[in-house]
Amino acid sequence: MTSLAQRFITGCLQGLGSYALLVKESLFSLLTFKIAWRDVTYQIYFIGVKSQPVVLITGAFTGMVLAAQAYYQFHQVKMDTATLALVGVSMCSELGPVLTSLMVAGRVGAAIAAEIGTMRVTEQIDALRTLATHPIDYLVVPRLLAAILVMPILTAEAITIGIAGGYGVGVGLLGIDATYSWHNMLRYTTIPDYAIGLIKSVIFGGIIASIGCYKGMSCREGAEGVGQATTEAVMYSSIVILITNFFLTLLLGRLFHII
Amino acid sequence: MIEVRDLKKSFGPQPILDGVSFQIETGESLVIIGRSGGGKSVLLKHIIGLLQPNSGAVLIDSEDITRMSERELIRVRSKFGMVFQGAALFDSMTVAENVAFPFRRQKKFTEKEIARKVAEALDMVELPGIEKKRPSELSGGMRKRVGLARAIVYQPQIVLYDEPTTGLDPIVSDSIDKLIIRVTECLKVTTIVVTHDMRSARRVGHRIVMLHNKKIYASGTPEDIFASKDPVVRQFIDGVADP
Ligand SMILES: Nc1ncnc2c1ncn2[C@@H]1O[C@H](COP(=O)(O)OP(=O)(O)O)[C@@H](O)[C@H]1O
Ligand SMILES: [Mg+2]
Numbered sequence: 001m002t003s004l005a006q007r008f009i010t011g012c013l014q015g016l017g018s019y020a021l022l023v024k025e026s027l028f029s030l031l032t033f034k035i036a037w038r039d040v041t042y043q044i045y046f047i048g049v050k051s052q053p054v055v056l057i058t059g060a061f062t063g064m065v066l067a068a069q070a071y072y073q074f075h076q077v078k079m080d081t082a083t084l085a086l087v088g089v090s091m092c093s094e095l096g097p098v099l100t101s102l103m104v105a106g107r108v109g110a111a112i113a114a115e116i117g118t119m120r121v122t123e124q125i126d127a128l129r130t131l132a133t134h135p136i137d138y139l140v141v142p143r144l145l146a147a148i149l150v151m152p153i154l155t156a157e158a159i160t161i162g163i164a165g166g167y168g169v170g171v172g173l174l175g176i177d178a179t180y181s182w183h184n185m186l187r188y189t190t191i192p193d194y195a196i197g198l199i200k201s202v203i204f205g206g207i208i209a210s211i212g213c214y215k216g217m218s219c220r221e222g223a224e225g226v227g228q229a230t231t232e233a234v235m236y237s238s239i240v241i242l243i244t245n246f247f248l249t250l251l252l253g254r255l256f257h258i259i
Numbered sequence: 260m261i262e263v264r265d266l267k268k269s270f271g272p273q274p275i276l277d278g279v280s281f282q283i284e285t286g287e288s289l290v291i292i293g294r295s296g297g298g299k300s301v302l303l304k305h306i307i308g309l310l311q312p313n314s315g316a317v318l319i320d321s322e323d324i325t326r327m328s329e330r331e332l333i334r335v336r337s338k339f340g341m342v343f344q345g346a347a348l349f350d351s352m353t354v355a356e357n358v359a360f361p362f363r364r365q366k367k368f369t370e371k372e373i374a375r376k377v378a379e380a381l382d383m384v385e386l387p388g389i390e391k392k393r394p395s396e397l398s399g400g401m402r403k404r405v406g407l408a409r410a411i412v413y414q415p416q417i418v419l420y421d422e423p424t425t426g427l428d429p430i431v432s433d434s435i436d437k438l439i440i441r442v443t444e445c446l447k448v449t450t451i452v453v454t455h456d457m458r459s460a461r462r463v464g465h466r467i468v469m470l471h472n473k474k475i476y477a478s479g480t481p482e483d484i485f486a487s488k489d490p491v492v493r494q495f496i497d498g499v500a501d502p
Contacts, residue, residue, distance in 0.1 A: 130309065130336055
């Protein structure tokens with residue numbers, strides 16, 4: 001029993017250790033400008049352009065349902081015009097970055113882990129190394145950089161379309177006053193809310209790419225190994241995003257209030 | 260010169276190599292024979308630093324590579340070319356991009372020169388004109404030869420071949436053997452070939468070592484090995500199963 005627990009804890013610590021090493025090597029590589037921009041461009045296309053539909057749909061429907069639900073509650077206390085303010089604040093600082101990241105984790109994190117995992121089990125990573133190429137420089141850094149660059153843009157899109165969707169539902173469908181609610185939204189949705197959302201999205205982008213790469217690089221043999229790496233990449237990045245989000249909200253909220 | 264000193268490696272509780280030592284002179288061609296699953300690929304991967312031993316040393320031109328970090332190893336590895344047992348081609352790239360991969364970070368050559376070198380290398384492995392194909396469109400034997408082209412295109416000083424002729428028909432095997440000999444002689448490279456194809460071992464090797472029971476069991480010129488009276492060596496050469 002104790003030996004089982006011991007082995008579990010050692011396993012966790014070892015995993016964390018090698019993940020930390022991967023992140024450290026990637027940062028080192030980034031800082032020494034060993035960047036292959038062509039690969040970064042391709043990854044930006046893959047992570048950014050190809051995630052458009054999923055991100056736009058997520059953003060729009062989140063904004064819409066938020067507006068409807070907020071309206072039903074606010075209507076009872078005759079605060080209809082606060083609806084869009086609530087949509088704006090929650091889209092910007094919480095739902096925009098978190099839901100976008102979770103969707104991207106499902107699509108991109110899984111794809112990264114599967115691709116790198118397959119390369120590992122077919123010895124392509126060993127082949128890279130024999131061809132005097134560091135797998136971190138060649139595989140991890142372009143993905144990490146692309147994810148960090150692209151996530152804020154995707155998040156901004158989701159926020160924008162979410163607010164537009166909320167406006168459409170609130171004003172068009174439920175008939176709240178357009179001018180007052182728009183004015184209220186601008187008044188209560190502040191620059192810090194928006195900044196918090198974008199800062200979070202950068203961090204979440206880093207989490208998605210680094211965990212996807214880590215799971216791919218440490219993939220075990222065979223098709224089963226690749227499958228497991230893929231599932232775990234999505235699972236771990238989603239959980240880490242949700243937990244990190246909580247602490248970021250506390251930390252960034254504090255920070256922006258002081259400033 | 261390559262020197263392997265008392266190399267020991269185990270995966271978990273399972274020992275694979277238990278005190279392997281041998282030397283290879285520059286320009287020499289060494290063949291490593293041994294049973295499947297006996298750790299030949301593992302040994303080869305130690306020589307190029309893809310695996311780290313539990314103890315022992317691998318000296319490449321009197322530099323111990325077993326304690327080097329991945330970044331330090333990059334410099335040493337540019338001396339090497341390696342042909343993998345399963346070819347290990349990059350399946351997201353075309354054949355031409357695979358073979359040109361070693362040049363991608365070098366500013367030394369123009370696109371045209373690289374294309375010429377790629378065409379030459381593909382000619383050498385008797386696969387001219389397949390630049391545009393993808394690895395998934397090739398047969399196993401063709402993939403192996405593309406892997407070979409990728410390993411020798413930048414003229415490394417040491418080339419490692421992991422079962423280069425396994426699974427190929429006798430005629431292609433023969434041309435691969437000739438190619439290995441030509442690369443060894445023309446480019447003055449040090450060659451290490453892992454194989455259990457005895458015909459190929461006899462022709463390619465200046466010297467043969469046999470890996471058996473996690474150690475080097477026998478070593479000598481092809482003539483010595485083929486004339487050996489040792490029962491273990493004989494059994495392997497004649498290809499008889501245990502009764
Ligand atoms: N990365 C690894 N992890 C665990 N076991 C391994 C690994 N690589 C090889 N082995 C084991 O080492 C043994 C020797 O493998 P290998 O060197 O591929 O044999 P061969 O002589 O056929 O090339 C096998 O039993 C294999 O299961
Ligand atoms: Mg092998």
